Amino acid sequence: MNEFLERLKRFLKGLEIGMREVSTSLIEKELEEYENVFALITMGIFSGIPSPPTGIILRLIPHMQREMYVMLKRSADLDDVFAETLSHFDIG
Amino acid sequence: MSALIVLIGAIIYLVSYFTYGKALEKNVVKVDTKRETPAVRLRDNVDYMPANKFVLFGHHFASIAGAGPIAGPAIAMVWGWLPSLLWVWLGNLFIGSVHDYLSLMASVRYDGKSIQWVAGKIMGERTKTVFELYVLFAMILIIAAFMATFTALASKSPEILTGTVLFIVIAVIEGLILYRTKIPFNLATIIGVVMMVLVIFISFKWPFINIPNIHTLYILQFIYIVFAAALPVWILLQPRDFLNSFLLYAGLALGLVGAIISFRGFTWPAFTTFSARAVGGQPSPFWPTVPLVIACGALSGFHSIVGSGTTSKQLDKEINGLFVGYGAMFTEGFLATIVITSIGAFGLEVLGAAAAKVTELGVDMAQLTAGGAYLGNNYVKAANAVGGTLAVFTKSYGMMLNKAIAIPATFGATFAGLWVSAFVMTTLDTTNRLGRYAWTELWEPVKNSSAGLYAFLSNRWVASIVVAAIGLWLVWGNTYTVLWAGFAGTNQLLASIAMLTAATWVKNVQKAGKWAMAVVIPAIFLWITVFIALVWYLFKVVPTLAAATKVPMYIFTIVMLILDIILVAQFFVSYRKGPELEASK
């Protein structure tokens, strides 16, 4: 009996985690996109993209470790953006 | 009978899962417990991270289940409950779930890349473009099809219309509560659920929004789509999406309970006639046109996008792929089974309750209830009396719950209606956003020749309005069955790409030998069926469309047929080529 309750508790907990994720998955995707754009703009200078005056960039770069990491990762995945974006939306 | 069908359905799915499914797992996918999935190997906690299999199942299932498995079977009842059920069972089992499972696993083997990417690699770059074009067409057709289906329903049911509007309001409130306040999640969820129940209750008791004019509803939906798709996701789309999943689980659970407890015999005939008038009032031969009616529930190309887009990047172990990919599709098939069951048991009663209106439309009630060819030829027409075939479902569902757990039938019908409309509204919102993106991509080449024009066309509002407007144009003057078939057609074409890609993968990369036939045969069967169905659609349905929309629909259909031929040509070339591309280790 105890084991059943234990399992039920774990199931409900899993359900809760799942629901929390469901409730924010789109916002997370949107956040990712904004972060990408931010990273691209501020570090675009390394790819020849028009960017803010060098001054701003030099001031920001020491704080943008994660952004740089994300950007490098993203550029590796650029060949598969379309379907990946599509998959986040509910089109039953 | 209702209980029996549901039970048989459950048994068929369960048995197939453990026999056929497991066999696919072993011989086709060749699951290796030692091989790490990309979620583990490429973990970055951004896109790649392993998720608990139940959580992932819930995610995946909620993403693939929409209004599709409900609206499709509701129309398909026109052939009788048996053919529809057989397609939902066998079509799902041999084609649909195989499609879902293999798209997922192929993607897993290719570092979680989407099925579009994999198709490009395995079947040639042209396939990627075909894919994108299908998606663009699909987006526009979905908007038209869903707008039409919903409007047919809402124009005859102020309860559902009221509920839909109120639902938008509570979704916004729920969004504020969840994301802008410090109210704990569990409490916020309960508030959301309570608000939903209140909405259903209020719409049922005081349906104060009543707009029977379908053109007015079209315009209102158009405005809604354009504005909703312009809002940041947290305001409406995200909380909506969240609340929808509760409706889905409740609907499924109550439907199951209702079907079993109401213990009702089927009054609907098992078989009406082979070429019942399903699409656009034309005699539609069951084969090949059934995939143009029942898409999700039996087979849906969009599932491959979801599965290979996000799910594959979160699968923690290969061995769980069957549960998530295959299992979720079975569950959706099960949902479709419940839809068929409820109409099978209560559909005629629903039509009978509206006998006066049905007769007004020129349909003879006595002949209708007698079943047979008359029902097959006049079901869709008769259904317009209550709000289209979807309304036949919502009211049947209401009656079923009423019989089983004594909730007022209108309450149950309102709940079911809200369940469907919630998904419809969400889909309209998302497809407009995606259509907007695809539209901007389409005009990319213009950027160099005319920067000003490109800037105008790719403006967020312009793109949004254009996409929604095209959808509106298509829907104006056309019946929902015609548009639904168009949407289902593109959906099945997307599935074809996935199936053909999977077939090539299984034969050339997986080297599954004899077992490859488990994928190749359904893939070829699917392609042939859909191709002939589209040709039928081109010659039998498109000419009957409203004059203003004939030309674009001709163009759509012909382009899709041409792309389909290119697709199968690519398939044969790469199939023959042999094992050229190894999946990443």
Added chain:
Amino acid sequence: MQTFFFLGKGGVGKTTLSAAFASGISNEGKRTLVVSLDPAHNLGDVFAEEIPWKIKHLSKTLDAIEVDVDRMILEYLNELSSKLKHTYRYLSVMNLEKYFDVLKNSPGIEEYATLEGIKKFVFEECYDTVIFDTPPTGITVRVLAMPKISLIWTANLVSMRRKILSRRKMIENVRGKFEAEIEGEVLELTSEERNDPIMQELLIYKKETKALSELFSSDKTFVNIVTMAEDLAYFETKRIHESLTKFKIHLRKIYLNKFFRIENPPPEIAGKIKEQERVTEMMKDHFKDIEIREVPMLRESPRGIPQLLDLYEKFIQ
């Protein structure tokens, strides 16, 4: 405190006039600093003194300094490089040197360093007057415009950052604190402006830049052009004036340097003198609110403070 910028092409006498002005003003009792931003570094030659990249006292009220912009750039990048090597140690895949080469030559790095050079002195409390001998006009105009341009970018970046932080907050509300894992190390991602180093940096930068921008447009800043009464010079001056006006920077005086005041001009330069007259008329006509001063061609280039003082009293005061 008043700030003076002397703009002008190379060879037009900008450094000489800056030095003369500095000598004159400091002689009137104002505590003056003259800064050379010009890579040509002629200030020392004009004062006939060795002027290093540290402040040199030329008289009781006059200090001078030559800013080595290239050196500044290298210094700054080296500092950045060591700072980054420390914080970005996780990004072992990155070839940092490669990125710094890009930065060293990036468009705008010179302007940035020059602006940093200006910033250093322009808020100094201990001087009454700061005079800048500027680099060639192209760079200087861009430098003067940079604060306004930067403000626009900064505003956009701030708004974008706010969107990011607000979405993080929404997700935090439901899922708890954000954590990111980069190569084994766990970072907490904040949703509060006051904890976000990027936001803080942006806001500080915005404040500094706004102050500069306002200063450049204020009545405490005097931008003067040193040029000659020639056709091409006239067109160039016109363009500079337009650019500066676009950025709300006022042109105060135009010095027509090396002005021919010859009693009996030989025929070889008759044409030049006619051009001079014509151009002077055009300038007076076009630049109605701006004082135009003619500084005659001197027999000898002034060297040393006494001669510069003389120049100042005769023609510049």
